[in-house]
Amino acid sequence: MKQQQPIAVLGGGSFGTAIANLLAGNGHPVRHWMRDAEQAETMRSVRENPRYLKGVKIHANVEPVTDLAATLADCQLIFVALPSSALRAVLQPQAQALVGKLLVSTTKGVEPGTFKLMSQILEEIAPQARIGVLSGPNLAREVADQALTASVVASEDEALCRQVQAVLHGRTFRVYASADRFGVELGGALKNVYAIIAGMAAALGMGENTKSMLITRALAEMTRFAVKLGANPMTFLGLAGVGDLIVTCSSPKSRNYQVGFALGEGLSLEDAIGRLGEVAEGVNTLKVLKARSEELQVYMPLVTGLHAILFEGRTLTQVIELLMRAEPKTDVDFISPSGF
Ligand SMILES: NC(=O)C1=CN([C@@H]2O[C@H](COP(=O)(O)OP(=O)(O)OC[C@H]3O[C@@H](n4cnc5c(N)ncnc54)[C@H](OP(=O)(O)O)[C@@H]3O)[C@@H](O)[C@H]2O)C=CC1
Ligand SMILES: O=C(CO)COP(=O)(O)O
Structure with a gap:
């Protein structure tokens, strides 16, 4: 049987953890990248993210990892859940590895100086990537606790929206689509x-x-x-x-x-x-x-x-x-x- 390609989630905080768990619960292997090796080791062994989402069990399909280059190489669909202050610095050096990838920002911030939203930064770093955003009333703790929740994936790229809906939409998490990436991201x-x-x-x-x-x-x-x-x-x-x-x-x-x-x-x-x-x-x-x-x-x-x-x-x-x-x-x- 052909092995399923893993999906990447970047950022070891509360939202990255919640999204990784959702994807994993829907049956997808997930590479959850974080910068802190000690945190990754704890999450691998204890199956919990005690600093950011205490009490939430990490799904067996989630693999906490710290090698960013390998993660990007192995995954086609990549969710970015980094703070806005870190997104450019983390991904700019990886620009080559992002060519042709599907990048979905979940980050809700604006870059000082440029007033760029995060997906606009992704577009600048990786003009040959396909870009979308995920936004909505999505408190990480409630998403992780499987409270009934709805979100929006937004992109001019309809096929990307469909793919994100297919992997994230589930029993407790509804994913609506929008073509207005700018409006959806700005609201968040x-x-x-x-x-x-x-x-x-x-x-x-x-x-x-x-x-x-x-x-x-x-x-x-x-x-x-x-x-x-x-x-x-x-x-x-x-x-x-x-x-x-x-x-x-x-x-x-x-x-x-x-x-x-x-x-x-x-x-x-x-x-x-x-x-x-x-x-x-x-x-x-x-x-x-x-x-x-x-x-x-x-x-x-x-x-x-x-x-x-x-x-x-x-x-x-x-x-x-x-x-x-x-x-x-x-x-x-x-x-x-x-x-x-
Ligand atoms: N939490 C929520 O309910 C939701 C959050 N969001 C958005 O998601 C984004 C991330 O938030 P959230 O997960 O909540 O944040 P948290 O505060 O829970 O965690 C921040 C994470 O970012 C990591 N980080 C910080 N700086 C860097 C860096 N330079 N390189 C790599 N990793 C770094 C931290 O790592 P370390 O521990 O090593 O410092 C930590 O894992 C924000 O823009 C937020 O608005 C969107 C929807 C819901
Ligand atoms: O964006 C969020 C809920 O949708 C989370 O908000 P906070 O970053 O204020 O926790």
Whole structure:
């Protein structure tokens, strides 16, 4: 019998582990690459990722590995679950090995300086690869615990979408397809910023009206920004837009929410990140988003307010006061050309 080709997952964190387990549970051999040999050894012997996903059993089909070149050589389909700060540095030296591969980014971040999304970096590094993204309301812990979940694979390459659906879609994990890679990926990156704000609001004991206002105005703001960049606003009504915004802004399992909660409790940004010990992409995204929204002259009061608290020494009380005094503009942009 012909041996099945393995699928690669890059990144030994919580999401990489969750995706590797899903693929393995669907019957695929998985090479799960991580940089830390000690971690790989622990995962091989204990069948658990105690640092990032304690208590979740690693499927027998998952092989934790540390040789990146061999992993890329052996696999045609490659899921990238690295933090945005590491993706380029890890994959640029491997550019030759990526020719003709199917690369699917699950990373939700933006590159400082270039404002590139991760799949755009992959495209730049490997112009002869086929590129897609996976995004949606997908808290790693819940995916790993087999909570019923839906996600979106997005690519201009329909055959890639079908292939990703075929390997990932399963009993507990639904995979929808979209041709709007840019919109799907942008939604996943932007919502992290608003999850920080939602975490702060929760720590301050704010009510349900406030939480709803925050999520809805966040959606208005991120859609306005996306449209300025040429994205289709309708994509933001899907799983990777409003879906991911809802889960990340309502769940204490979100790391971005946790950072916001810690800030709301009075911790400094440094201490909030230190206490988390995992990636919270929203902090870096906030910096680049604030600069880009100013360049593009897009009105983003929540982004401006959070930036003022985190990086300009404003207090939460001052910013809330300013936000509540600002002129209320239209409820939903894009309904008519006048916006009203
Ligand atoms: N967790 C979630 O619920 C979801 C996360 N995502 C996205 O997935 C991406 C990864 O997040 P997640 O898995 O949660 O992160 P974690 O914080 O759980 O883990 C980060 C992982 O990245 C590794 N890493 C960091 N720097 C490097 C590097 N330079 N080279 C190689 N590996 C490196 C870490 O390795 P080490 O331990 O050796 O430092 C660790 O394995 C993020 O963009 C996130 O937004 C998307 C959907 C859901
Ligand atoms: O993207 C996520 C859920 O869809 C995970 O969010 P956090 O990175 O905030 O944990």
